[in-house]
Amino acid sequence: MSIIDIIRRGKKLKLFIFIGIPMIYLLIFFFIPFLIAFLYSLGMFKQVVYQYVFVPEPSLEYYSGLMKFPGIFKSIQRSFYYASLTTLGTFLISYPLTYYIGVKLEEKYRDLAVLIIFTPFWINFLLRVYAMRFILHEAGMINLILRLIGIISEPIKFLGTDTAVIIVMIYSYLIFMVLPLYGVLEKLDVELLEAAATLGATPFKAFIKITLPLSLPGILAGSLLVFIPAVGEFVIPELVGGPNTTTLGTIIYSFFLRVRGVTGWGIGSAAALIYIVLILVASYVYMKFVGGEVRLG
Amino acid sequence: MSYAVELINISKSFGNVRAVRNVSLQIRKNEFFSLLGPSGCGKTTTLRIIAGLEEPDSGVVKLDGKDVTYVPTHKRNIGMVFQTLALFPHMDVYDNIAFGLRMRNYPESEIRKRVKEMLEIVRLSGLEHRRIHQLSGGQRQRVALARALIVQPAVLLLDEPLGALDLKIRQHMMVELKRVQREVGTTFIYVTHDQSEAMVMSDRIAIMKDGVIQQIGEPYEIYMKPRNKFVATFIGDAINMIEGDYLEPGIVATSLGQIKTIASDEYFGKRVIVAIRPEKVLIGSEVTGDVDNVFEGTVSMTIFRGAFIEYRVMLGHDIEFIVFKPHVGSSAPLLTPGSSVKIGWNRDSGIILVE
Known part of the structure; x- marks a missing residue:
């Protein structure tokens, strides 16, 4: 065997280690379970006592069961509503924030500023969301401050409402928008803006024509990172919401963990499948719409 | 007749560093004027002050006789070619060159005509729809020049634009720049640390060191009659x-x-x-x-x-x-x-x- 052959084999080994092993991991922990869930949703895979039975006749029984579930369409709609507002809210907060950190702030303070934004995320997610219950409570800090400065006389009831869910979701997902945006804005070449100014562009026009298009890859990545998990969010609507904040996520959660059994898992799997299809469609439309504008280098 | 650019007692510091000290200059219309000096001599800062990208601590900047010291860059009638060229990476050659005209709200038909003319001047016809990363160094250089010139600025500022090019292309671009300057008849202010660039192209040269102008004169004059030891050793x-x-x-x-x-x-x-x-x-x-x-x-x-x-x-x-x-x-x-x-x-x- 020649040296070149050994090197070639070495290359193949590296490819296997760095791509093959993660792929095997995904196969075992994602694709196969996903296939099982798919079979479950079609009633083709059942657990009878301690036996797993494969039934070769697909049926849409669980899907129709899910469609008959009261408020299902409203919940799906609500999931997308929450996710859209969360994406928009995190974007509106993150863009100016990361712009000023990544472009305007002196370079030596940038890492520190990003670190400060990160600090809430050192605390356990459940704990953070749970703490928000106290802040949003009628006797909580927000109501207290609003009353002290005299904006309201009666406490506002946040908990159990859409507002509470969206506030907490924006707070929880913020970092997933901040990081990709910071990534593109920190690399923005300020000389491009100076060049635009020498060509007669006002700061606003330079922003629209240069900064915004060049940060589009970050906007795209950030909004997908926020939107996709936000559609499936179930902890936040459970903890700060109420009967009127059921989402697709809470429905999947309750079928799998509350209803359980063959039917619970069947309907839960059907809901998870619908969730995936909707996400794929929404992401595709979004990438077509926004991503079509993204042209790199 | 007023000067194209006049600097009166301009000073600028960054922290403790006095980048530009009491610089006064008069640059005539249609002149090819170079600011020459070693790195850190304040030449680029002087250029950026003319462009309005830096505000001087003291002194007056006049463009065509008018005081523009506190006028923002986008309202000054200048063009600039940056050292890094600063071409817009998300636009093709055409859109880069058309940018200045679009900012001035020219109709698209007029823009098309003028971009075409400009592409001919810088000899880039046929490349209008190339992306910037598909161009060679010399071609990028021409795009940057065309983009700055198309708005017919009263003054074109060039910040070491040839620095990144190979010697052969650089020598070629020097002659090209001089040709373009004669063709468009615009005042060029050229910043460089390369004395041969300054000698080849300039009508007059100002030599700077430590933020201070050492001598201003025609290339011949500076070469033959350097005023001090620094100029004598720096030139030639x-x-x-x-x-x-x-x-x-x-x-x-x-x-x-x-x-x-x-x-x-x-x-x-x-x-x-x-x-x-x-x-x-x-x-x-x-x-x-x-x-x-x-x-x-x-x-x-x-x-x-x-x-x-x-x-x-x-x-x-x-x-x-x-x-x-x-x-x-x-x-x-x-x-x-x-x-x-x-x-x-x-x-x-x-x-x-x-x-």
């Missing part, structure tokens, strides 16, 4: 210098003995440097009886430089003279290292410098 390939005391009119006493120079009362009694350009030094049979200063030396090195020959000649123990000689015909006698040789120069070839 090399210069020979001997220190001495100017004790009597037209005579400087040095470690080599008396050197005859031009007579000028202003140096009387001062410690001076006599500087002679290598091509002004006579060598071997050229040194005839009527040459003013003649010295005996030893050839220490002979270097073939292509267009000419460079001799290093030791005078005494510690003074080495550099002599450039064109080679005439194929029989030009090469002096071999170690041989004794006479060198000399006439008094009007020597430049007197005060530290």
Whole structure:
């Protein structure tokens, strides 16, 4: 065997280690379970006592069961509503924030500023969301401050409402928008803006024509990172919401963990499948719409 | 007639660094003017102050006679070619060049016409829909030039735009820049640390060091009559210098003995440097009886430089003279290292410098 052959084999080994092993991991922990869930949703895979039975006749029984579930369409709609507002809210907060950190702030303070934004995320997610219950409570800090400065006389009831869910979701997902945006804005070449100014562009026009298009890859990545998990969010609507904040996520959660059994898992799997299809469609439309504008280098 | 650009007592500091100190300049219309100096001399800061990208701590900036010291960049009628070129990476050649006209809300039909004209001037026709990353260094350079020129700025500012190019392309682009400047008839202010670029293209050059202008003049003038030691050494390939005391009119006493120079009362009694350009030094049979200063030396090195020959000649123990000689015909006698040789120069070839 020649040296070149050994090197070639070495290359193949590296490819296997760095791509093959993660792929095997995904196969075992994602694709196969996903296939099982798919079979479950079609009633083709059942657990009878301690036996797993494969039934070769697909049926849409669980899907129709899910469609008959009261408020299902409203919940799906609500999931997308929450996710859209969360994406928009995190974007509106993150863009100016990361712009000023990544472009305007002196370079030596940038890492520190990003670190400060990160600090809430050192605390356990459940704990953070749970703490928000106290802040949003009628006797909580927000109501207290609003009353002290005299904006309201009666406490506002946040908990159990859409507002509470969206506030907490924006707070929880913020970092997933901040990081990709910071990534593109920190690399923005300020000389491009100076060049635009020498060509007669006002700061606003330079922003629209240069900064915004060049940060589009970050906007795209950030909004997908926020939107996709936000559609499936179930902890936040459970903890700060109420009967009127059921989402697709809470429905999947309750079928799998509350209803359980063959039917619970069947309907839960059907809901998870619908969730995936909707996400794929929404992401595709979004990438077509926004991503079509993204042209790199 | 007002000047295209006038700077009056401009100063600018960054923290403790005084980048520009009391700079005053008058740049004429349609002039090719260079700001030349080593890195950190304040030339780029001066250019950015003209562009409005930096605000001076004190002083006045005038464009076409009008005070624009506090006018923002986008309202000044200037164009700029950046050192990094700063081409918009998300746009093609056409959109880059059209940018300035679009900012001025020109109709698309007019933009199309003018971009086409400009592409011809910078010789890029046919490449309008190329992306920036698909262009060569020289082509990017032309796009940056076209983008800045299309808005017909009163002044075009160029910040070391040729720095990143190979020598051959750079030499070519120097001639191109000069051609374009004549063709569009715009004032060019060119910042560079490369004296050959400045010499080739400029009508006038300002030499800067440590934020201070050392000398302003035509290339010939700066080369022949440098005002101080810094300018004399910075400009040109090399210069020979001997220190001495100017004790009597037209005579400087040095470690080599008396050197005859031009007579000028202003140096009387001062410690001076006599500087002679290598091509002004006579060598071997050229040194005839009527040459003013003649010295005996030893050839220490002979270097073939292509267009000419460079001799290093030791005078005494510690003074080495550099002599450039064109080679005439194929029989030009090469002096071999170690041989004794006479060198000399006439008094009007020597430049007197005060530290």
